[in-house]
Amino acid sequence: MTLDMYQIDAFASKVFEGNPAAVIPLKEWLDDALMQKIAQENNLSETVFFVKEDEYYHIRWFTPNTEVDMCGHATLASAYVLFELLSFKDDVIAFNSKSGILKVKKEDKKYVMDFPAQTIDKCEIPKVIINAFDKTPIECYKSMDYLVVFENEQDILDAKVNLQLLKELDLRGVIITSKSSNYDFVCRFFAPSHGIDEDPVTGSAYTQLVPYWSDKLNKNTFASKQVSQRGGEVFCKLDADKVEISGEAVKYLEGKISI
Numbered sequence: 146m147t148l149d150m151y152q153i154d155a156f157a158s159k160v161f162e163g164n165p166a167a168v169i170p171l172k173e174w175l176d177d178a179l180m181q182k183i184a185q186e187n188n189l190s191e192t193v194f195f196v197k198e199d200e201y202y203h204i205r206w207f208t209p210n211t212e213v214d215m216c217g218h219a220t221l222a223s224a225y226v227l228f229e230l231l232s233f234k235d236d237v238i239a240f241n242s243k244s245g246i247l248k249v250k251k252e253d254k255k256y257v258m259d260f261p262a263q264t265i266d267k268c269e270i271p272k273v274i275i276n277a278f279d280k281t282p283i284e285c286y287k288s289m290d291y292l293v294v295f296e297n298e299q300d301i302l303d304a305k306v307n308l309q310l311l312k313e314l315d316l317r318g319v320i321i322t323s324k325s326s327n328y329d330f331v332c333r334f335f336a337p338s339h340g341i342d343e344d345p346v347t348g349s350a351y352t353q354l355v356p357y358w359s360d361k362l363n364k365n366t367f368a369s370k371q372v373s374q375r376g377g378e379v380f381c382k383l384d385a386d387k388v389e390i391s392g393e394a395v396k397y398l399e400g401k402i403s404i
């Protein structure tokens with residue numbers, strides 16, 4: 146069996162930036178175990194598969210070791226493939242996912258994703274998180290991930306983390322964040338229990354970050370940066386119970402895989 150595959154750098158205006166995702170369009174679903182093996186072989190933070198079903202594209206995301214319920218950068222990468230490479234003609238793509246219907250539109254060079262805002266609940270800072278980082282956070286929230294707030298931007302840039310300790314946590318991963326001098330906020334994301342030590346740019350994290358920073362900064366539109374080694378700029382807007390997450394994307398690779 147031969148399948149088309151595209152590797153797209155999401156939240157990037159040029160290659161070698163942002164977060165790479167492997168995008169594999171399908172005519173019909175493969176066995177779950179086979180899709181997981183492909184994701185493991187690709188060894189990117191996400192491999193995404195989609196199948197056209199009526200007016201939707203059913204979309205599924207896999208890390209190297211598990212399927213996940215939501216992934217922003219791989220959704221953006223899928224929209225890029227449909228708009229730019231597979232001649233999608235409508236104004237809005239509707240993806241059907243485990244997290245509901247996710248819509249993506251194109252505005253100039255950016256792809257704008259419409260994701261559900263997550264509810265975040267303040268919690269005690271877990272001892273594992275206190276011990277895993279070299280600086281002490283000032284507060285912590287729970288949602289899909291732990292959202293951990295630090296005093297300043299330098300704490301985020303310089304953060305050293307014990308990834309083995311983070312594997313003990315009960316949620317998907319850990320977002321660390323602070324205010325920024327050049328952006329509204331900066332962040333980083335770690336999910337070692339899902340095979341992702343540090344994710345370059347994590348779209349789904351902003352469904353939690355934006356509600357938090359909207360409350361703290363009393364505003365609804367944000368320019369932010371995920372300050373991983375590759376890094377990427379993410380532009381967001383809170384609209385009632387939705388978060389618009391936008392960014393650019395570029396193609397790095399187009400080819401075929403044989404399985």
